[in-house]
Amino acid sequence: METSLFENLRLPSVPLPISNTTHTYRSPVPVKVLESPNEPVILGVDEAGRGPVLGPMVYGIAYCLKDYSSDLKSVYGFADSKTLTVERRDQLMKSIIEPDGDLCQNVGWATTTMTARDISSEMLKPRLIGNINLNEQAHDATIKLIQGVLDQKVNLKEVYVDTVGPPDSYQRKLSSRFPGIKVTVTKKADSLFPIVSTASIVAKVTRDCSLYYLADGADWGSGYPSDPRTSQWLNSNVHPVFGWNSMVRFSWQTSRDALVKSGAVPMVWEDELQTSDDFANVASMMSKPAAGKSYFVSDVISE
Template sequence: MDLGPFEADNTVSCRLASAIPDICKTDDCCLGIDEAGRGPVLGPMVYGICFCPVSKKDELKALKVADSKTLTEEQRESLFVNLDEAKSFVGWALQVISPNTISTSMLQRMKYNLNALSHDAAIGLVQFALDSGVQLKEVFVDTVGPAEKYQDKLSQRFPGIEVTVRPKADSLFPIVSAASICAKVARDHAVKGWKFLEDLGKVDTEYGSGYPGDPKTKSWLLNYLDPVFGYPQFVRFSWSTAQTLLDSNAVPVHWDDDEEDGEKSAARQNNTSMLSYFNRTSSQANGDQSSGRDAHRFFTERRLQNISSL
């Protein structure tokens, strides 16, 4: 699988796709949707679709596709080759969502959570297939969130297409299994071949599965935490795992809340706010030695003083 377009700039999301089989432009088709890498703290999340004519479902099943989570890496690679070789009637497309996109979306002022990001990725891929001329009649989806609500959303967005949303759809429908394999193979390749934009020297690539509970992943996160600059963009810094490590191991930084004025912020940090200068008494502003501090020459040269009444 060629991930060149994504590897050229892995800070942003990227669309990859196979050629569209001619038969998919003339015959009624089914399409499956699944994702890989929703939970890890490292690397991208990949949404995948796979499609073929309804009349070719048995031929797709004969390729022995299965839920990618039940397969070894070697089996997934082999099955992806089989799918790629069946390009006369099978097509696929991927949305590779960078860890940087995931984190900035989740932490921006107008929150864009992972479910919304996932739904939009799935919708975008279905629309891509339609725009490419695929004659979609059936769509099968592994659920994200409540299945019925998600199914209603997709049915309204794509009227005329029969939508089926089911938990564990990747183990129920071969076309979803095929999408699962495409997504997982792409994520595996992206993680293994990750190009670090940061100057980290020789990077230890033994970062485990990328899941927060993996000891190798935890160790890697500790080793590559810069106390000032945080993590490389390979890390989803919006994940609680990363945030906890940053809070306990990085230099503390305080960002004033919009509702918190400078005086309160300074008091909370046992510090002096610039605004406190303007709250000094008139005697202090006039350079009264009893204040223990002279007024700034900007005020004395201009003979300015605070007044309490007009």
């Protein structure tokens, strides 16, 4: 990833210093949307950073008057962020946040930056509490972002979503949650609908900018496991007890393999231990210790 482009790019969706906590940014409602409160508004949803082992996953939304949405492609050239150069994505994002620009006056946007620490924390919760997989986390983020636009009294009528998981069931879930809004969930939505392409840019540039500041000069590449620079950094910076800092997704198999490969200290977590009837009553254990048996209390160290 070319990082020099981000040195002079200050995004409101990337507050500094970089936070370890999941956070959401919402732009003000665009002037043109406020001026036409009864006109239908459409909204697109996309994400960036689902697969990487490093850095956040960012969910982005963009919305505008339905009549304006065709300009996003025909006038500005919004497309799936993966098909555009870093320079072009950067230019489009700057246009979105330029206060006096046409895009800023017509397009509203928001992001939820789900940090690596929080993603893994939800996925690695103890069995008794119940963990939350990545799809469920993504669905929750999407629902909250859409609801946030409705809370701003925007006349939202159509929502287009790049799918996470089976599109049919996800569409039913969102349609049930937002009755009265036409919801379309499909694969490759970022290539089919300019409003989703715009959300794709918002999410991608926010993630890349976050990763730039998180790296703080480290040469760790894109953050994807298939990137040789990412793999090199991951395997060369393992602490034998703590692994890495909060920018790494510990729940990824790539991270677990790197820990084993680097000889990290094996850990046994309390919730992984099988329960036994012999330990059901702590008081009885203390008053009537079994002959020849010792009991241990394990300390759990957490950040």
